[in-house]
Amino acid sequence: MNLQLKKAIIIGVTGQDGAYLAKLLLNKGYQVIGITRKISERNNRKLEFLGILDEIEFFEMPDVSFNEIEKALKKYQPDEVY
Secondary structure (H helix, E strand, O other): OOOOOOEEEEEOOOOHHHHHHHHHHHHOOOEEEEEEOOHHHOOOHHHHHHOOHHHEEEEEOOOOOHHHHHHHHHHHOOOEEO
16 A cells, blocks of 8 residues: 655744644645745744644745746645645
8 A cells, every 4th residue: 555645835834823734734644845035034933832843844935926826836836735
């Protein structure tokens, strides 16, 4: 039996709701991809506090637009998007 991890993209993963959602999904065995505006300037305090910073893969999206979201969807092929 070949089980694959479910993948979820969270737009706004560094915010309070996004961070807690990421923790929930990671606990359920998901691979979490976090969308952030600029990797060098992101605020990681909530993710660090929850102990999940190193478990999230980040995708930089300076402008949240249809084209940028389409790139992320093609790259990761997620099961869920939040």
